[in-house]
Amino acid sequence: MTMKAIAYKKHGGREHLKMMDWPEPKIKRGHVKIQVHSIGLNPLDYRMRRGEMGPLTLFGPCMTGSDFSGTIIEVGQGVQNFSVGDEIMGKRMWGTAAERLVVAANKVTRIPSNLDLATAATIPLVALTAYQMVHEQAKVQTGQHVIVNGASGGVGTYAAQLAKHAGATVTAVTSYRNMDWMSELGADHTIDYTKDNCCTGEATYDAFLDCRSNLSLNKVKGVLRPKGVYVTLEPLPSLVKDPFVNLLSSKKSRVVLLQNKQNQLLEIKRLIEAGVLKTFVHAQLPAKEIGQAFEILESKRTRGKLSVKILDELG
Ligand SMILES: NC(=O)c1ccc[n+]([C@@H]2O[C@H](COP(=O)([O-])OP(=O)(O)OC[C@H]3O[C@@H](n4cnc5c(N)ncnc54)[C@H](OP(=O)(O)O)[C@@H]3O)[C@@H](O)[C@H]2O)c1
Known part of the structure; x- marks a missing residue:
């Protein structure tokens, strides 16, 4: 089975980003499967695409994105703290711009109760x-x-x-x-x-x-x-x-060499819900405009973050 993803076969410019068929991920023990709603873009994503990250960029094709938000559609064995229907956010290596992802349950959190999924996707990294x-x-x-x-x-x-x-x-x-x-x-x-x-x-x-x-x-x-x-x-x-x-x-x-720590993501969620931390979103764009979103990001003029909607956009 396949799904749709935004990925590139060659390193280089934004023109290499294409909608592709991608293997449907299978649920694993300790993981949850989500329907992706949005992804947040990061400089890491264009540096990976350009092939600037040394050994991390040796292999392809590569799915773009490292932040995501979405809704749980399947829960793997051994996962106790999440259920189908929960709205979660997280970060992940090796791409997030796909219709569905399987992610480790001990690396994600529910989205802040005062934010929507499009905004939450920009937070983790x-x-x-x-x-x-x-x-x-x-x-x-x-x-x-x-x-x-x-x-x-x-x-x-x-x-x-x-x-x-x-x-x-x-x-x-x-x-x-x-x-x-x-x-x-x-x-x-x-x-x-x-x-x-x-x-x-x-x-x-x-x-x-x-x-x-x-x-x-x-x-x-x-x-x-x-x-x-x-x-x-x-x-x-x-x-x-x-x-x-x-x-x-x-x-x-x-x-800082970023580590994906769930306890810190939980604290960040708590601080957002308490009104201590505000999230600044420069723009929200649909997946078909991901090239434009990267153009804004690569100009290094972004105010806060960019969010790209994936849900219902990759068909
Ligand atoms: N080591 C790690 O684990 C790790 C993790 C995350 C990010 N990073 C790296 O950290 C860097 C920042 O990431 P980011 O997501 O914050 O980038 P970003 O959102 O793209 O940064 C854009 C901001 O940079 C400001 N800016 C541009 N030139 C500037 C200058 N000369 N002096 C001061 N501010 C300037 C811009 O403000 P103006 O328009 O006002 O200039 C704009 O608001 C990237 O290089 C990224 O790869 C590393």
């Missing part, structure tokens, strides 16, 4: 990344001053809100295009990077969360306090250089 940035790498504490570079993007919107919720004073770095809504993230200060350099100036920070990941410890250390932490999302060259750099400096460089 970026919110988990921001959570691990703020709580595992920077270990942000009450009273600290945190700067978030790229605060208007997918990861940045959650990183700023989570740092604020942890009790920090937050400086958001974005362009003039987004200065007007940074207060919605709880930002106390804003820097327009097209006018001012966030790596120089009078203010100093306990943590520098580089969600845009175009800087380095070396570039920001003049504004980091003693024992301050710089956190990037770009593994290379950080993973190679950081052990040496960190030996020689009281200021540390850390990198």
Whole structure:
């Protein structure tokens, strides 16, 4: 049996994204099968498509997408906490843009009760990344001053809100295009990077969360306090250089290598339901416009997230 999926046979541009027949996934122990409603797009998706992710992009054809929301249509043996009809969200390697997916029940959560499926699809990957940035790498504490570079993007919107919720004073770095809504993230200060350099100036920070990941410890250390932490999302060259750099400096460089942790996704859901975290959706598009959605994402101008509807769109 087959279903429809959006995938590519060759790495490269958006023109390689095609609707394809794809093997229908079979239910497994500890898993649930869902009817996909929407997927959220991430830079990881276009970097995979372009073949920029090293060994991860050796094989094909590849289904696009890494975030999803949908409704459970079958429950595997051993799954106790989910039932048919539950609306869930999650992230997954190896593609989400298909009519149906089989996903591990211990990696997903129900969607926040105050959001719809289209919005929920945009949450998992970026919110988990921001959570691990703020709580595992920077270990942000009450009273600290945190700067978030790229605060208007997918990861940045959650990183700023989570740092604020942890009790920090937050400086958001974005362009003039987004200065007007940074207060919605709880930002106390804003820097327009097209006018001012966030790596120089009078203010100093306990943590520098580089969600845009175009800087380095070396570039920001003049504004980091003693024992301050710089956190990037770009593994290379950080993973190679950081052990040496960190030996020689009281200021540390850390990198997030995202892990799919259900307990953190549950906490994110709780914070959204409590009104602590807001989800910012730049646009919702139908599957037939996925090329256009990627064009927006690849321009690096997205405000928050992009959601693509899959349900009833792949026929
Ligand atoms: N290591 C990991 O596990 C991991 C996990 C998730 C993401 N990532 C990586 O993290 C990066 C960010 O992901 P994302 O989803 O947040 O991206 P995104 O949503 O595409 O980011 C778009 C935002 O970046 C801002 N921006 C563009 N150029 C900027 C600059 N020079 N300085 C400051 N802000 C700038 C834009 O604001 P303006 O329009 O105002 O410029 C826009 O709002 C990507 O490279 C992604 O691959 C890594």
